[in-house]
Amino acid sequence: MGVTRKRDLPELAQESFLSWFEKHTQQPRASVVRPRVVLFNDTFNTYNYPEVAIAATHVLEAAGFDVILPGHGCCGRPMISKGLVDQARAAASETLDRLVPYAKEGLAIVGLEPSCILSFEDEYQSLLPGDPRVPLVADKAVLFGDFMSSLDPELLPQMQFDNDVLLHGHCHQKAASTGTRGTVSALKSTGCAVSEVDSGCCGMAGSFGFEKEHYELSMQIGNQRLFPAINAKADSTQVVAPGISCRQQIKHGTGQWAMHPAEVMWEAIQNARDLKMSQS
Structure with missing residues (x-):
C-alpha cells in the first residue's frame, strides 16, 4: 500500500508543542490558585502543528485555567483505523493509565482532534469491554469547542474576530450526540457569524486520501460539496475545521489552509487586547 506522490506529507515542526510548553510553564506566574484543566495533546498537534495546541493553551489560560499535560503517547486512533486491534488496545490502555488520575480528580480532559478524543467514548468500549477506566475517562473527555461553549460567558476574555x-x-464530531453545536457556539463567542458547509466526509479520512489506490476517490468526495463551497465563499470568510485530516484535504483541494477553532479564539483574544491598547 503506497503513498501517492500527488500529496505533500506533513512536516515535523521545528519545535514540538511539548518543548514549547516546558519553556512556557517555566515563565514567572502570579501566585493565584486557578482551576486546572487537562489538555490532551494528540500526536499531530504535538509534532506537526504545535501552533494549534499553543493557541489552545493561551485560550484556556485566558479563560482562567491552569493547563496541565498528561504526558504524551499515541491514543491508538491510527491503529484502530488500520485494524491493528492488538496494538490499538495496548495504546488505549496506556492512554487510560495516563488519564485516569485526572479523571478521578474530576478534571476536564480537553481534546483538539475529534478522532482522538471521541475514541474514548466510542472505540475504547469495544477495545476494552468492561474496563472501568473507559467510562471514567470518557465522562471527562470533551472537545475544545464543547468545553469553551460550556463556560460562563462572563468568565471568557474579550474577543473580536x-x-x-x-x-x-x-x-466523528458530527456523528457524536453533541455534533458541531459546541464548536459553533464557541466560534460565535468571538463575535463572528458562522455558517456550516453542507457536506459529509471531506474525503481524506486519516491516511485514506494519502494512499495511491484511494487518492482519486478521496478527491471525488471532496469535490462533491466541500471544495465547491470553499471556492464559492467570500475572500474575507475564514474556513475553520477542527480535524487535521480535514484541514489537510482542504489545503490540497482548494489551496486554502483552514484554522482550528482554538486558533480563531486566540486570534480573537489578541485582536481585542490590541484594540483595548489602542484605545487607552
Missing part, C-alpha cells in the same frame, strides 16, 4: 467563518465539522 474580524471575519465571518465557514465551518467544516469532523465526521
Whole structure:
C-alpha cells in the first residue's frame, strides 16, 4: 500500500508543542490558585502543528485555567483505523493509565482532534469491554469547542474576530450526540457569524486520501460539496475545521489552509487586547 506522490506529507515542526510548553510553564506566574484543566495533546498537534495546541493553551489560560499535560503517547486512533486491534488496545490502555488520575480528580480532559478524543467514548468500549477506566475517562473527555461553549460567558476574555467563518465539522464530531453545536457556539463567542458547509466526509479520512489506490476517490468526495463551497465563499470568510485530516484535504483541494477553532479564539483574544491598547 503506497503513498501517492500527488500529496505533500506533513512536516515535523521545528519545535514540538511539548518543548514549547516546558519553556512556557517555566515563565514567572502570579501566585493565584486557578482551576486546572487537562489538555490532551494528540500526536499531530504535538509534532506537526504545535501552533494549534499553543493557541489552545493561551485560550484556556485566558479563560482562567491552569493547563496541565498528561504526558504524551499515541491514543491508538491510527491503529484502530488500520485494524491493528492488538496494538490499538495496548495504546488505549496506556492512554487510560495516563488519564485516569485526572479523571478521578474530576478534571476536564480537553481534546483538539475529534478522532482522538471521541475514541474514548466510542472505540475504547469495544477495545476494552468492561474496563472501568473507559467510562471514567470518557465522562471527562470533551472537545475544545464543547468545553469553551460550556463556560460562563462572563468568565471568557474579550474577543473580536474580524471575519465571518465557514465551518467544516469532523465526521466523528458530527456523528457524536453533541455534533458541531459546541464548536459553533464557541466560534460565535468571538463575535463572528458562522455558517456550516453542507457536506459529509471531506474525503481524506486519516491516511485514506494519502494512499495511491484511494487518492482519486478521496478527491471525488471532496469535490462533491466541500471544495465547491470553499471556492464559492467570500475572500474575507475564514474556513475553520477542527480535524487535521480535514484541514489537510482542504489545503490540497482548494489551496486554502483552514484554522482550528482554538486558533480563531486566540486570534480573537489578541485582536481585542490590541484594540483595548489602542484605545487607552
